[in-house]
Structures are given as structure tokens and as C-alpha cells.
Amino acid sequence: MNALVKPLLNTAPLKNNHQDFFQISVQAFANKERSLLCDLYLYIPRTNEYLFEWKAHRKVTRDQIRDWEKCELSGLRLAILSKDKNKLFLELGIKIEKDLQQFLTPLQKDDITLIKEHANYKKNLLQEISSITLPRLFTLALRNNQFLPVIQYVQKKILTFDINESETVSNARAFSELLVQDNHHLRSAAISVLYGEFLGFKDQQALSDIFCASLLKDMGLIFLNNRFLQEMTSELSKPDLKEYWQHGKMTDHLLQKSGIKLSARCLNLIKQHHELPSGNGQPLGLGPLNTDELSYLIGMVDTLFQYAESKFVNTKLTLLQICETLEKKKDLPGLIPYPKDQYKNLALFLLQSNSK
Numbered sequence: 001m002n003a004l005v006k007p008l009l010n011t012a013p014l015k016n017n018h019q020d021f022f023q024i025s026v027q028a029f030a031n032k033e034r035s036l037l038c039d040l041y042l043y044i045p046r047t048n049e050y051l052f053e054w055k056a057h058r059k060v061t062r063d064q065i066r067d068w069e070k071c072e073l074s075g076l077r078l079a080i081l082s083k084d085k086n087k088l089f090l091e092l093g094i095k096i097e098k099d100l101q102q103f104l105t106p107l108q109k110d111d112i113t114l115i116k117e118h119a120n121y122k123k124n125l126l127q128e129i130s131s132i133t134l135p136r137l138f139t140l141a142l143r144n145n146q147f148l149p150v151i152q153y154v155q156k157k158i159l160t161f162d163i164n165e166s167e168t169v170s171n172a173r174a175f176s177e178l179l180v181q182d183n184h185h186l187r188s189a190a191i192s193v194l195y196g197e198f199l200g201f202k203d204q205q206a207l208s209d210i211f212c213a214s215l216l217k218d219m220g221l222i223f224l225n226n227r228f229l230q231e232m233t234s235e236l237s238k239p240d241l242k243e244y245w246q247h248g249k250m251t252d253h254l255l256q257k258s259g260i261k262l263s264a265r266c267l268n269l270i271k272q273h274h275e276l277p278s279g280n281g282q283p284l285g286l287g288p289l290n291t292d293e294l295s296y297l298i299g300m301v302d303t304l305f306q307y308a309e310s311k312f313v314n315t316k317l318t319l320l321q322i323c324e325t326l327e328k329k330k331d332l333p334g335l336i337p338y339p340k341d342q343y344k345n346l347a348l349f350l351l352q353s354n355s356k
């Protein structure tokens, strides 16, 4: 029997609160820092209970592994939900042989590892992505105001990211699995990622920061007055607007409370997504020296889609017409004032397809 990963045998009932658990040894982590794909629990033999211990997608540090080693020495055991077994075994690089419940062996270097599995998966996805003509997707998206194919292109791209790169990348991968429809938030996040990549932010950490920040940035609105979700911002009073601009901070607060771990940069992007290069943005009016340039990218893409959705003023223009107007550096009434050059670049990026 493998010493590293042991199926739950005679030591405790399999069921606890109607859920099956599966015990693992802390040695399975091989003292390697990583973010996990599933939640961890701590089994307390004295009370025969499984207590929630570690949230998925949070990075497990060496200090944490040392703490768990001490727990194990005192008789406690780490455990996962049985339904997560395959996920964790793949992640930790453990091959399952014969009967899953009876016999587990540590993975040999050249055997099936998660990395190998993921490499194949990644290869297939990259092949799929390379067969897609992005300009063509953009053309159809702008012409029909239908961004699902673009969103799912980005989904595939994010799913090729490394599994244990960082907490934010891990969360980006998890969130990307939910990209199955077209809405404001998903199209903003997808275009932000692609525009960020186009501007040279090509590493998966930066793209994941962009993706998670763009996707989650407005979650704080759910704690504020309902009219902020329903009314045009141009109709809000000054005190209302002051409250409205707090939603980035509220999102940050919500994320801290929820235990979803994101990078400091990503959280900064969330808090700064309504700042402007002029220094007249919200909520702090930070200038470019104190603002991450990616905040402008995320804010501008968001603004473009909000404008097309008549969030600022009632516009009669289609998304395509809005891009064509911005490309010519013409004014659009009620549009949040990012520099015209920056709007033009974004419009050119989206319209590149129309010239091909």
C-alpha cells in the first residue's frame, strides 16, 4: 500500500454529513508549493469529524505544509471530498492503479502526470485555437452584437494556462469554465484579455490578472442600491454617484471575505477600474503615476460596452458604429473621457477584422 496516499479504511466512517471523504497524507504534497483544484478538510479522529481546512485555488505554502505535518503527527488527517479524488490525484501526479479504493501508487516520472495530461489537453486546445480566425470572430461579433464565439475563444486560451502557476491563474482557469454565455461582464473580460495580449501583456499571470479583475470588478454593486444596476449613471445624483464609485472597494471586500485569493495586482485593478489617465477618475482621482495601466485598459473596454448598452446615455448607435466613430477620434456624447488616442487604438483593434 502506498504510504503517501491512503484510502480511508477502518479508521472512520466514510460518511459524515452525507458526504464521502478521502484521507490523504501531507507527504503527497512533496513539500511543493502549489494552488489546489479542490477544497481540503481536516479529519479529527477524537470527534470523528471532518472540518473545512483549505479553499480550492488558494496557494499552499511550505509553512502551511509544515503545519499540516504537525497536525498529522498529532493524529489528524487531511482529507478531500471523494468526488474530488481524480482531480487531486491528477494534480499531485498520482497514478491510480487497479481498484481506486484499494491500491494507489505514486506516479513514476514518465507516467501519467497531470502535467502530461494537461500538456495533451493544452496541445489540443492550442490546435483548436490556431484553427480559429480571430479577425473573423470580431467581424461577426461587431456585426451581429454576438460575442459568444469570442468569449469561448478566450475560454480555450485560459484553459491552456499552467495548472500550478499561481492562485490568480488557477482562479482564472476555474472561472473560465463558466464562460458559456454572452453578457456584458463576460464580453468585457474576454476583450480585455485579448486587447491586453495585443498590447504586449502576454504572460499568463498578467492575462489572468486582467481576466479576473475584469470579470469580478463590479460584484460589489450587489451590496449597493438596486438602482445602480438599473439606471443610467448620467441620471444619478452626486451623493448616489459617490456611493456608486465605491463598488470596486466593495468587490475587494467581498473577495477578501470569500477567501478567493487573487494577486495584489489583480485586486488593485479591481479597485482602480474607474480611474482615468487625466487623474479625474473615481473613486480616488489617482494620476497615472499611481494607477496600474491595466486599470485603464479594463475600464475602457468596460466603458465601450456600457456605452453601447446605453448605460451612460441613450445611444442609437450600434457597437460597430461606436467603434467606427472612435476610430475617427470623433466625440461621443456622454462617453467617459479616456484619451481619444486610446479609444482609437481599442477601436482599431476591434475593427482590424473589417479591413481583412
Ligand SMILES: [Fe+2]
Residues within 6 Å of the ligand: 217, 218, 247, 273, 274
Ligand atoms: Fe465598475
